[in-house]
Amino acid sequence: MSTYASQNPPDRLSRRGLLRSGLAVAAAGLTGPALAACADERPPRASAGAGPQTGKLKRYDPSAPPGSAPKLPRRFGVPGNFDAVIAIQLTEGITNACKAKGIECVTAIANGDTAKFRSQAETMFAQGMAAWFLYPPYLSGSEDLTAKAVELGVMSVAQQANSHVFPVVNYRQVGRSQGAAAVAYMRQHNGGEAQVLLLNDGLLTDSARAIDAGIKEELKVAGGKVRIVSETSVDYTVKAGADAMATLLQAHPGINVILGHSAPVLGAVSVLEAKGRGNETTLYASGTEGGDDILKKIEQGGTLFRATWSQPWPLYGHAFGVYTDLWLQGRAVPRLVTAPAAGLPALDSPEVVRRWRTAMADPKTTFETNVEEYMSTWGNVSYDTRTVVWNAPVTDPDAVIDRE
Numbered sequence: 001m002s003t004y005a006s007q008n009p010p011d012r013l014s015r016r017g018l019l020r021s022g023l024a025v026a027a028a029g030l031t032g033p034a035l036a037a038c039a040d041e042r043p044p045r046a047s048a049g050a051g052p053q054t055g056k057l058k059r060y061d062p063s064a065p066p067g068s069a070p071k072l073p074r075r076f077g078v079p080g081n082f083d084a085v086i087a088i089q090l091t092e093g094i095t096n097a098c099k100a101k102g103i104e105c106v107t108a109i110a111n112g113d114t115a116k117f118r119s120q121a122e123t124m125f126a127q128g129m130a131a132w133f134l135y136p137p138y139l140s141g142s143e144d145l146t147a148k149a150v151e152l153g154v155m156s157v158a159q160q161a162n163s164h165v166f167p168v169v170n171y172r173q174v175g176r177s178q179g180a181a182a183v184a185y186m187r188q189h190n191g192g193e194a195q196v197l198l199l200n201d202g203l204l205t206d207s208a209r210a211i212d213a214g215i216k217e218e219l220k221v222a223g224g225k226v227r228i229v230s231e232t233s234v235d236y237t238v239k240a241g242a243d244a245m246a247t248l249l250q251a252h253p254g255i256n257v258i259l260g261h262s263a264p265v266l267g268a269v270s271v272l273e274a275k276g277r278g279n280e281t282t283l284y285a286s287g288t289e290g291g292d293d294i295l296k297k298i299e300q301g302g303t304l305f306r307a308t309w310s311q312p313w314p315l316y317g318h319a320f321g322v323y324t325d326l327w328l329q330g331r332a333v334p335r336l337v338t339a340p341a342a343g344l345p346a347l348d349s350p351e352v353v354r355r356w357r358t359a360m361a362d363p364k365t366t367f368e369t370n371v372e373e374y375m376s377t378w379g380n381v382s383y384d385t386r387t388v389v390w391n392a393p394v395t396d397p398d399a400v401i402d403r404e
Helices: 015-020 085-100 114-127 143-152 171-190 206-222 238-251 262-274 292-300 313-328 350-361 363-369
Strands: 075-081 104-109 131-133 155-157 194-200 226-233 257-261 284-288 305-309 336-338 376-378
Touching (some): 075 085, 075 313, 085 313, 085 363, 104 114, 114 143, 171 194, 171 206, 171 257, 194 238, 194 262, 238 262, 292 350, 313 350
Parallel strands (some): 075 131, 284 305
């Protein structure tokens, strides 16, 4: 996991760090998650004293016989929360699911301030809780807290060692999907010729490097008609993308493909639209972790912003609340939460976006009736087997699960 400690003062992590984490939670990852670009081929192993676990994870079995029910408060803790949109979606999902199960959800805003996070987490542990969620920017220096969670039997949802429930997607595959979609569009609408602008965060995190590598793999395969004319480091904001695009167009007026995180890509698109180019079919832009503003644009149509790839944060949140109730019953919860076999869907048409937004607006119904379309779950862990934790970040879900 990337933790941002080297990019920020030791006592504070910015909201930009959250955005970089893939959590814009990606802020969902949980932002999602800043994971290493290369796959960790090792199977998941148990922590010391729990006995070795070999082989790949099978599908989560919710019907496994229950074990001991922990005597823990019916409380879910989210210390160090953020006021970013995806974090709000995630927290609302957790809160609503917990409320329906008679579980209190306690959350505290820190917006990247590690000292505040630390104080909030210690208070929550002192008050007692059955489960907690740990955001990626706080992972460094939290080893004692995650160890305490295992010792106390608190269900840990995080993308690091000592976690019970590990939410992750294959970011390299997300990049491949983004690159391939751009190439396919330009072949259909511009004879395959593309002058590409990549907007990234300077590739300071593992997730950004993984997405970037996936995009470049597909652009390279496309051949000589596709050229990257600029790779520009920007903050993950609409304004940063607009400012960069206004400057870059002077040096590279032929830019016709813009790829990167959705927020700066949206800013770059706004510059082209302001120049009266909003209806040009030979222009293509796409991003990752698109918020509702971007989804609405795609749903309405008539935009250069053709597609986004996002994790189902409201659904994740609901699932974590449900898993807390199961944990308190002594029942098993999944060890790995990831995308379906097909990967994250491309939200690239009004119909697809409308279906997605409807599903995310009612995560309870989606979870109960159609969850496999949006997420898949693997492995079993319960209070009785709580010392079976992840010993390293998962970078390629298919390296540790058995989809057969």
